[in-house]
Amino acid sequence: MAQETEGTLIQVPPVADPAALGLAGFALTTFLLSAFNAGWAPDLIWVGCAFFYGGLAQFMAGMWEFRNRNTFGATAFGSYGAFWMSLAFFIVLDLVGKVPEGDVLKDLGWFLLAFAIFNTYMLIWSSRITLAVFLVFLVLEATEIILFIGFLSAATTIIKIGGIVGIIDAIIAWYTSAATVGNSMAKRIIAPVGGPLWRDNVAVRA
Numbered sequence: 154m155a156q157e158t159e160g161t162l163i164q165v166p167p168v169a170d171p172a173a174l175g176l177a178g179f180a181l182t183t184f185l186l187s188a189f190n191a192g193w194a195p196d197l198i199w200v201g202c203a204f205f206y207g208g209l210a211q212f213m214a215g216m217w218e219f220r221n222r223n224t225f226g227a228t229a230f231g232s233y234g235a236f237w238m239s240l241a242f243f244i245v246l247d248l249v250g251k252v253p254e255g256d257v258l259k260d261l262g263w264f265l266l267a268f269a270i271f272n273t274y275m276l277i278w279s280s281r282i283t284l285a286v287f288l289v290f291l292v293l294e295a296t297e298i299i300l301f302i303g304f305l306s307a308a309t310t311i312i313k314i315g316g317i318v319g320i321i322d323a324i325i326a327w328y329t330s331a332a333t334v335g336n337s338m339a340k341r342i343i344a345p346v347g348g349p350l351w352r353d354n355v356a357v358r359a
Contacts, residue, residue, distance in 0.1 A: 284347025
C-alpha cells in the first residue's frame, strides 16, 4: 500500500508480526498460573499479568492481526487475551466476596470447559499454520481438559497435573514466540517452527 504526499509516493512499511507479542504474553501468563496450579508458585502471582500481559497485550496483538488480515491470529489472540482478563476479573470478584465459596471450583471448571470447546476447532485450524503453533494448541487442549476435569471434581492431584502440562505448553509458546522474533529479525529461518500439517492450495500465513 502506498501513500501519496505532495506528489511523491511513500511506501508504507508492513506491520510487524504481532504473533510474537501474543505468544509471549500467553506463554508467560500461562507459566505463572500453571506453576501455581502445580503447587510451585504462590497464589495470585499471575493475576496482574493476566490483566495486562496475557490479557491486554495479547488482545492488542489479536487486533493487530486484523490489520494483517490474519483471521486465525486475530481470533486466537483476541479470544485468549479476553480469556485472561475474564479469568483475572473472576478472581477479583472472588477476592471481594462476590462468588459463593462453594462455587469457585465449579465455576472455574465450566469456564475451562467452554474454552476447551473453543480451543478444539482452533486446534484443527492450527494444523494449517505451523507445527509449532499446532503443538501450542494441542498441549493447551490437554491442559484445559485436565483442568476442567480437576476443577469440576475438586481433585487436587488432577489440577496439579494440569499445571505441569500447562508449563510444558508455556515453554512451547515461548519457543514459538522467540522463533518468530528471531526469524523476523534475520529475515530467514534461524529457529525452525515446522510447516503446516494440513496443506492445500490455500496459502495460510502463520
